[in-house]
Amino acid sequence: xxxxxxxxxxxxxxxxxxxxxxxxxxxxxxxxxxxxxxxxxxxxxxxxxxxxxxxxxxxxxxxxxxxxxxxxxxxxxxxxxxxxxxxxxxxxxxxxxxxxxxxxxxxxxxxxxxxxxxxxxxxxxxxxxxxxxxxxxxxxxxxxxxxxxxxxxxxxxxxxxxxxxxxxxxxxxxxxxxxxxxxxxxxxxxxxxxxxxxxxxxxxxxxxxxxxxxxxxxxxxxxxxxxxxxxxxxxxxxxxxxxxxxxxxxxxxxxxxxxxxxxxxxxxxxxxxxxxxxxxxxxxxxxxxxxxxxxxxxxxxxxxxxxxxxxxxxxxxxxxxxxxxxxxxxxxxxxxxx
Numbered sequence: 001x002x003x004x005x006x007x008x009x010x011x012x013x014x015x016x017x018x019x020x021x022x023x024x025x026x027x028x029x030x031x032x033x034x035x036x037x038x039x040x041x042x043x044x045x046x047x048x049x050x051x052x053x054x055x056x057x058x059x060x061x062x063x064x065x066x067x068x069x070x071x072x073x074x075x076x077x078x079x080x081x082x083x084x085x086x087x088x089x090x091x092x093x094x095x096x097x098x099x100x101x102x103x104x105x106x107x108x109x110x111x112x113x114x115x116x117x118x119x120x121x122x123x124x125x126x127x128x129x130x131x132x133x134x135x136x137x138x139x140x141x142x143x144x145x146x147x148x149x150x151x152x153x154x155x156x157x158x159x160x161x162x163x164x165x166x167x168x169x170x171x172x173x174x175x176x177x178x179x180x181x182x183x184x185x186x187x188x189x190x191x192x193x194x195x196x197x198x199x200x201x202x203x204x205x206x207x208x209x210x211x212x213x214x215x216x217x218x219x220x221x222x223x224x225x226x227x228x229x230x231x232x233x234x235x236x237x238x239x240x241x242x243x244x245x246x247x248x249x250x251x252x253x254x255x256x257x258x259x260x261x262x263x264x265x266x267x268x269x270x271x272x273x274x275x276x277x278x279x280x281x282x283x284x285x286x287x288x289x290x291x292x293x294x295x296x297x298x299x300x301x302x303x304x305x306x307x308x309x310x311x312x313x314x315x316x317x318x319x320x321x322x323x324x325x326x327x328x329x330x331x332x333x334x335x336x337x338x
Contacts, residue, residue: 001066001067001151001152002066002067002121002149002150002151003064003065003066003067003069003097003118003149003150003151003152004064004065004066004147004148004149004150005053005062005063005064005065005116005147005148005150006062006063006064006065006146006147007060007061007062007142007143007144007145007146007147007148008061008062008063008100008144009059009060009061009144010055010058010059010060010061010141010142010143010144010146011055011056011057011058011059011060012056012058012141013054013056013058013133013141013206013207014053014054014055014056014058014060014141014142015053015054015131015133015138015139015141015142015207016051016052016053016054016120016129016130016131016138016139016142016148017032017033017034017040017051017052017053017054017113017129017130017131018033018050018051018052018128018129018130019033019034019037019040019050019128019130020032020033020034020128020130020248021033021125021126021127021128021130021132021137023127024126025229025252026252028252029126029132029135029137029252030132030135030248030249030250030251030252031130031232031248032128032130032131032132032137032138032248032249033128033130033248034052034054034111034113034248035054035110035111035207035247035248035268035271036075036111036113036267036268036269036271036272037267037268038165038167038168038268038269038296038300039074039075039076039111039112039113039168039268039272040052040054040074040075040113041300042072042074042090042113042163042165042167042168042304043072043073043074043075043113043114043115043163044072044113044115045303045304046072046074046092046115046163046304046306047070047071047072047092047115047116047117047155048117048153048155049072049115049116049117049118051115051120051129052113052114052115053113053114053115053142054111054112054113055075055078055103055111055112055113055114056110056111057105057110057274058105059078059102059103059104059105060102060103060114060142061100061101061102061103062100062101062114063095063097063098063099063100063101064095064096064097064099064116065097065098065147066097067097067152068094068095068096068097068152069094069095069116069117069118069152070092070093070094070095070116070117070155070158071092071093071094071095071101071114071115071116071117072091072092072093072113072114072115072116072163073087073089073090073091073092073101073103073112073113073114074089074090074091074112074113074163074168075089075090075109075111075112075113075272076089076106076108076109076110076111076112076272077089077106077107077108077109077170078103078104078105078106078109078112079102079103079104079105079106080101080102080103080104080106080112081101081102082095082099082100082101082102083099083100087160088162088163088309089106089109089112090162090163090164090165090168091160091161091162091163091309092158092160092161092163092306093158093159093160093161094158094159094160095116101114105274108170108272108274109272109274110271110272110273110274111271111272116150116152117152117153117154117155118150118151118152118153119150119151119153120148120149120150121149121150121151122139122148122149125137125138132249133207133249134208134249159308159309160308160309161306161307161308161309162306162307162308162309163304163305163306164304164305164306164307165299165303165304165305166299166302167268167296167299167300168304171269173282174279174280174281174282175262175266175269175270175279175280175281175282176262176263176265176266176281176282176283176284176288176289176292177235177260177261177262177263177281177282177283177284178260178261178263178283178284178285178286178289179191179259179260179283180258180259180260180261181228181258182225182257182258182259183259183260184220184221185219185220185221185222185223185225185237185257185259186217186218186219186220186237186257186259187218187220189218190217190218190219190220191259193215193217194217194243194259194260194281195280195281195282195283196280197214197215197280198214198278198279198280199212199213199214199243199278199279199280199281200212200213200214200276200277200278200279201213201273201274201275201276201277201278201279202242202275203275203276205275206247206249207247207248207249208246208247208249208250208251209244209245209246209247209250210244210245210247210270210273211242211243211244212242212243212244212245213242214242216240216241216242217237217241217242217243217259218241219237219239219241219257221257223237223238223239223256223257224255224256225255225256225257226255227253227254227255228253228254229252229253230246230250230251230252230253230254230258231246231250231261232246232247232248232250232267233245233246233261233262233263233264233267233270234246234250234254234258234261235258235259235260235261235262236254236256236257236258236259237256237257237258237259238256243259245262245270247271248271260281260283263284263289263292263293264289264292264293264296265289265292265293265295265296266292
């Protein structure tokens, strides 16, 4: 039986993502994929899915048509409401036809992931559903009125459950980096400045790169070089001296010196910083970076736990879907306290 996901409203950068499109960077094709892989993994694994809708600070409103679905939302601390009832920011729940799910920016976090237990009736491009909107590879960003045709996977009914996982805990410790590959383009003083300064995420940040605001760095050997490979987490320093961090939709190569690279274990945490948030960097060794990645993989392999939530919906929400009646007696005496 087929069903549909209907997009009622969507802010900018609301896209469909899977793990990414790997193996084509040498041809100029970037992987795309989720900005926060840990949150993406928690949402998709909760409902045995392989794709998710990535939702930005602009939020989204959606519903399903045709069949009930097991659904999950994970990422940051977004304001998520089902028929007006607030849900935990990381949870799985039954999504019934005509129910309305609203996801808006909350107290923190920049990206939220919505997944359902269904197969997407769409064609992969280069082996992936991941959207890279700048190149037109994959689906474009969602807008109001869009529909996604899906086939439910007949997952057994689920309760309203909070998703709890070690890797989802909010952590404001410094973002760990490794220097290079072009740290020699900067003086020891500039390197020290980079490591000790409190940087602020700039307003011009998106899936391609996050800009950082602070005191500009000084180049020792100029700011142009022959373009070489680039990857998510690489920190480039252009002529302005203000860093920008390449993200999931970054270009395959870059011609600005890369002072450092965020380690893989901290990429998701960094992605959840929103414009105006402050952060610091911490230098680690290769061995420490490898160990951090190993610990993250161990945590991901262990999976998440689920805690049942007692979710009560408002009378207004139940009335709107004809799940309760609104008729009262005009003659009966009101109940008296005993």
